[in-house]
Amino acid sequence: MNPKLELKIQNLPQLPGVYQFKDSTGKVIYVGKAKNLRNRVKSYFIKTQPTNPKINALVSKISDVEVIVTQSEVEALILEANLIKKLKPRYNVSLRDDKSYPYIVITNEPFPRVFSTRRIKSDGSRYFGPYTDAYSLKQTLKLIRDVFMVRSCKYYIDDETITKKKIKVCLDYHIKKCGGPCEGLVSREEYNKMIEQVAQLLNGKIDDLVGHLRGQMEKLAQELRFEEAAVLRDKIKALEIYTSKQSVVSIEPVDRDIFAVAIEDEDACGVLFKVRDGKLIGSQQFFMTGAGYKGEDEVIETLLTQYYLSSDYIPGEILISQNIEEADSIEKWLADRKGMPVKIRTPENDDEARLISMCKVNAKYHLDEFRIQKIKARGEFAPNVLRQLQKELRLDRLPRRIECFDISNIQGSDIVASVVVFENGKPKKSEYRKFKIRSVSDKPNDFASMFEVIQRRYSRVLGEGGKMPDLIVVDGGKGQLSSAIKALENLGVKEQPIIALAKKFEEIYFPGIDQPQSLPKSSPALHLLQRIRNEAHRFAITFHRDIRAKRTFSTKLLEVKGIGEKRAKVLLSKFGSIEGIKQAPIEELEKILGKSIARNLKEFLEKE
Secondary structure, eight states: OOHHHHHHHHTOOSSOEEEEEEOTTSOEEEEEEESSHHHHHHHTTOTTSOOOHHHHHHHHHOOEEEEEEOSSHHHHHHHHHHHHHHHOOTTSOEEOOOTTSOEEEEOSSSSOOEEEESOOOSSSOEEEOOOSOHHHHHHHHHHHHHHSOOOOOOOOOOHHHHHHTOSOOOHHHHTTSOOOGGGTSSOHHHHHHHHHHHHHHHTTOHHHHHHHHHHHHHHHHHTTOHHHHHHHHHHHHHHHHHHHTSEEOOSSOOOEEEEEEEEETTEEEEEEEEEETTEEEEEEEEEEEOOTTOOHHHHHHHHHHHHHTTOSOOOSEEEESSOOTTHHHHHHHHHHHHTSOOEEEOOOSHHHHHHHHHHHHHHHHHHHHHHHHHHHHTTOOOOHHHHHHHHHHTOSSOOOEEEEEEEEEETTEEEEEEEEEEETTEEOGGGOEEEEOOSOOSSOOHHHHHHHHHHHHHHHHHHTTOOOOSEEEEESOHHHHHHHHHHHHHTTOOSOOEEEEETTTTEEEOTTOSSOBOOOTTOHHHHHHHHHHHHHHHHHHHHHHHHHHHHHHHHHHTTSTTOOHHHHHHHHHHHOSHHHHHHSOHHHHHHHHOHHHHHHHHHHHHHO
């Protein structure tokens, strides 16, 4: 520790507050809270502490410390959460940005609107979510539209707009989907009472809402206002159908948030189960970074403070998988926001333990998915079958990119070749290529054909500065493999992983080994090679058939009086097939061939 920093730490106040560690560039790398700032900051530099690689790395980079004194531990807690969210220091556990998920917003307007959005603005609007399930979001918005007469227009409506009648009622008013606030057909007080009911629904307090609506319905029925009572009856029915689809997890009608986390290396995932009136109404996932060497209790504490910093609704009870050090401070903070006591605790019975366990299982699942996506984004993900293939073929590197060649011909005519590309075990059809063999024309010669296509393929790849594949597979046996190796040697390519896969016994030929090798028939690695080989064969056969059909078609056209090779090519190019020409209007054919020849062609095709 440098003398300047040591002196600064010795003079820190013994009061609650927040400390910020900075590196040599002045960047904040860690934010923490403390009941006693001097003691807490000094503790980082005590060498008798147990070794923690992450703390050691943090301490080695500390060049300065800045503190903010607060009046209480609760204030320190809130300030720490805000600073972490704002600064995202490298060594803190911090929630990843969830702006990609949609929210439902109730706008801050005299006559609020309700819609989904991905942009959160600090304009006094209320946000509910985020919704990680798009279907759940759509169903909720549909329910709101079915039950409540919330306006859907984008106009800003206030008393001046209504007085001047700048906006006229739209179709929604006439089909009873909107009360018509734009023309003052519903008062602001009445409209905003309805909006509060929407907020109740979004907070999961559906039972309370149904009870309130049922009371209103019964009152209207007593006053013989049956049509209005029937409207409320239909709303109640829609709400009851919606809530019946939610899982009952508690006999008591409690409101409770349940949190659990899963941690692996630097990544963590927290899952929240929302229980309202004893029913599980939904879940959310939160991904965190910087969790390495942090305990489960620290990660849960960070999750709670970061989540409730912006949450619109706070239940009376929060269930967590492990006790946290700052539970009392967080309870006081949340109680102040809610206006009534909030209890944070761990499971006390088997049912609660079961819910925590289910929450943890979900957290582990989502964390695994998140890590797989990260690996994929870095291009490091590989299916297990590729690892097995690498082992079975004794390859130095993982065969992420495999290219397979096949030759197709019938009695030496129209010899073609194909190459198909598989990346990470999946076909990449945009990079499939087909070749017409030029060097062989009189009789079939698969060896010469393979030599040509390998040379053409990789002379172009190398000429364009491309990379060779991790594995080349040729369809055939020892002869085809030798021809392919010779073509590669001519191009100066050495130590290229290459094999041949023979169809008859599904044997594999390796360079420099006379006898073929076999993989177990049940081997997933063999199944992958077969799939790639079959795809190359299919692609080559399809190309071969196309060429043969066009050649046959072109030959037939030459039988028509007045049609030579040039006109036959034009017809093929424009209409593609015999059926295409057959279906073509006579006027189109006359433009190309003239009236007489077009008539001859039509007659010929009818006979054919």
